[in-house]
Amino acid sequence: MLSTKMKVALWVGGILGLLLLAAGLTALFYAPKLINDQVVQKDVIGYDTLPNGTRVLNDMTKKWLHPPYEMILHIYMYSVHNEAAFLNGTEKIRLSQKGPYAFVEDQEKIYHNFSSGEDRIFYRNRHRYFFSQEHSCRDCFLDDRVTVPNIPFQKLIDFAETGFATRIAIEALLIAEGRETPFVTIKVGEALFEGYEDPLISKLCNNPVLSWICTTAKIPKRIGFFFGQNDTIDGEYEVGTGKNGPSELGKMFSWNGSPSLPQSWWESPAARSINGTDGQLFPPLLKKDVVLPLFASQACRSVKLAYADDSEYQGVNSWRYSTPSSMYDPAQPDNHIFCHENSTVQYFDDHKVQLPGCLPAGMLDLSKCQPGEPRVYLSQAHFYMSPKEVWSAVSGLDAPAPERDLTYVDMEPTSGVVIYAKRVMQVNVGMKKGNLNVLKNTAGNVIVPVFWVNETASVDPETRNQLANELQAAKHYAFIGGVSSLTVGALLFIGVVLVVLLDLALGNRDEEETAPLVAQNGEGGQENEGASVNSQEE
Structure with missing residues (x-):
């Protein structure tokens, strides 16, 4: 049987594995969508509004007006x-x-x-x-x-x-x-x-x-x-x-x-x-x-x-x-x-x-x-x-x-x-x-x-760096992080399940091995008890 500490560790490992699985799926499927939505919001010819209310042409428009x-x-x-x-x-x-x-x-x-x-x-x-x-x-x-x-x-x-x-x-x-x-x-x-x-x-x-x-x-x-x-x-x-x-x-x-x-x-x-x-x-x-x-x-x-x-x-x-x-x-x-x-x-x-x-x-x-x-x-x-x-x-x-x-x-x-x-x-x-x-x-x-x-x-170098080091890097790291989280989470969760299944299997095996011994001890006691009675009668 598992100790109390081991059971707590398994519970923690199982929950952590599920969380990592969820985080990996999110990174693989939701993060790219979030990045795409941000790109769509920025890909507009128009203005940005400053904190003081002033409207100025956004960076994309400035580059479009005079391509570098x-x-x-x-x-x-x-x-x-x-x-x-x-x-x-x-x-x-x-x-x-x-x-x-x-x-x-x-x-x-x-x-x-x-x-x-x-x-x-x-x-x-x-x-x-x-x-x-x-x-x-x-x-x-x-x-x-x-x-x-x-x-x-x-x-x-x-x-x-x-x-x-x-x-x-x-x-x-x-x-x-x-x-x-x-x-x-x-x-x-x-x-x-x-x-x-x-x-x-x-x-x-x-x-x-x-x-x-x-x-x-x-x-x-x-x-x-x-x-x-x-x-x-x-x-x-x-x-x-x-x-x-x-x-x-x-x-x-x-x-x-x-x-x-x-x-x-x-x-x-x-x-x-x-x-x-x-x-x-x-x-x-x-x-x-x-x-x-x-x-x-x-x-x-x-x-x-x-x-x-x-x-x-x-x-x-x-x-x-x-x-x-x-x-x-x-x-x-x-x-x-x-x-x-x-x-x-x-x-x-x-x-x-x-x-x-x-x-x-x-x-x-x-x-x-x-x-x-x-x-x-x-x-x-x-x-x-x-x-x-x-x-x-x-x-x-x-x-x-x-x-x-x-x-x-x-x-x-x-x-x-x-x-x-x-x-x-x-x-x-x-x-x-x-x-x-x-x-x-x-x-x-x-x-x-x-x-x-x-x-x-x-x-131009500035745009190239934005695309390579920000946009594509974000998607790349989201992919790597998602795959890593899925892998670690899956391994952790599978490990917990295997430990639990192994513990259940060993527990069942101990019960099966103990049951015949109990049965034999019960029958021998009755025989000894009968022999003692007969001895007293004689």
């Missing part, structure tokens, strides 16, 4: 090296690559205004780019010269097809100007942010007979792939602050005062709809099976991000999201609505490579949302996710490689905070053969890469 991320834009330029051979029809376009030409990027909301209920906020985002020799290649300078397709020349090709008289006039202008070429050699800085004035187009626009072409085509005086995008804003955004719930944090409600994109950009209302977030804010408590739509003003449309894999960046566990390959397939109904069926040039006769009225897979058409509607197309770098025929139509390109060419975003899943983003894209120009004499010997229409971009954004 390290943002660098790396640009790799392509230059055409066999212009004459291409025009003679003896060679396909041969390119060489040089770069990166690096720019440090700074973003700042220069205007913001809350709605009356503070559930939405209007803002304008200013982008500034500063050339960085430190992050560029050693011999990369903005004065370097490159030969690229001349976008305004493509407009001349289009107008030459409108009538015989127009064609003859354009041909005469080309001969008089001595610039019978669809290419232009300019500085890298001019091709990107500075822009350039094309002498031929200037001559055309100043010609009293042909100036109508410039007016009709809306050809700007200066041409540049990023011209007008430095130290400028990209429209006015109206997004949710998260006050009405985490699902509305960063949700787009309008852009430039409209809930949809201009009708001239896309033919389908579905294509013009603005879906998802603004790309800078994402709702907390991400789920792997939920696709994240976002509006990309540079792409003139909404795009999608889907969970790809677990990842880790600077000690922060994250989920990696990337654009699904299906988004680049024009045969998909959701993507076909972004085709310009009445104006897209046919570059490949094989319908497996290019559907009529659509660009080849892996490409986004920006022509309708640019001044003058130039044939400018976005793709992933090195035509990643495009048919090999697109990549092999020119020479000098590196082969596509997913580890280099994939666009992705790493997000901390509880808070929805972007800790690292990598956007890789390629800017291409569609060159049409047309009916001008200068192009009569070329092989046909071709899509020519001009440059590709690797843009990265890295989380």
